[in-house]
Amino acid sequence: MIDLSPGQGWTQLGELLLALVLSAAIGLERGLRNKSAGLRTHTLVGVGAALFMLVSKYGFDNVPGQNVAFDPSRVAAQIVSGIGFIGGGLIFVRRDAVRGLTTAAVVWVTAAVGMAAGGGLPVLAVAVTAGHFLVVYGLSWLARSLPLGRFRRPDTHRVRLVYRDGRGALRRTLMECTGRGFVVSEVAVEREYLPDDSDLGRDERRDRDERPGRGRGNAVVTLVLEGTGSVPDLTGVLSELPDIVGVTVGTGTDDDSE
Known part of the structure; x- marks a missing residue:
């Protein structure tokens, strides 16, 4: 029989759902731009990061021993390192053109959004997702509007x-x-x-x-x-x-x- 111990309630399911929705929104934007990492990749990264955070918070409560010490922040640090491998696989160089940097950065941000959702910080997760759309759409428009010079790279x-x-x-x-x-x-x-x-x-x-x-x-x-x-x-x-x-x-x- 499944033990519905703390960490497996509606609150945690809601945090996973929030991570799924926010990361899917980011992935949809990438997919519409035909990037190498799209809807499925970003959604899985966000939900996986949220689940790792939940496991680090609640998954070791039943480990016996009074002298056992836990550090949930270590899991968060390992998530950041692991996402680096995915991001590195999205970056490639073709002659003098480097591609995939922005998509790799978005995957990294998606993992952070999932971590925030799984860590019980929904306001920060939503704010960073909104910030993502502001950057990819607002700053792109601003860059195109700037006059030529050191602020704009020639096409x-x-x-x-x-x-x-x-x-x-x-x-x-x-x-x-x-x-x-x-x-x-x-x-x-x-x-x-x-x-x-x-x-x-x-x-x-x-x-x-x-x-x-x-x-x-x-x-x-x-x-x-x-x-x-x-x-x-x-x-x-x-x-x-x-x-x-x-x-x-x-x-x-x-x-x-x-």
Whole structure:
């Protein structure tokens, strides 16, 4: 028969429910932004942290011995350390872009919300959850509203071009980018050859390319651009340049790089 000793009543169930609701709200926001950790991850982190706090408060009352000493704060410290492993798994580096920092921090805050709910501090848990939404929405809007300068980092975009090699397309592309207020911080060029080149070796293709009147195939370049110019206007102009085969754009960083 289940012993409904102190620590297993409606109060504790309410604290777990509060942790579930608050952490789910945080996770929903992350999920709507298509982050690597979403609704389920944040909900489980918050509820798990709350349960750990409840176990540390009530789970050892039946341990016999008058000389046995307990320190519930040790469990809280171990929760913080354990969440660090989850957060570390969400952070990754791709070339010069660091992603996942904000999501890792939100997972850490979600654990703190669950700890506060499980520790009997519902006002603090609700206040921190509200603070989370204030930070991710309010500060993002404020950052976009600030004038350029040391308070705002230029937007970063990755532009991938496929162009016909050897006809000056890359030079014209760089001129268009700089002329429209962008700084080219990285250029990575990769040669591509036409399908009928598959049976030729590298030296044979080089010799063929050096012959008058022979085409050089396509090349692919990835440009990392920084600036506040209009990316749609830039891509529209680039796509109309002679010898440009294709243009795709992706963000070099997002709000998780903060």
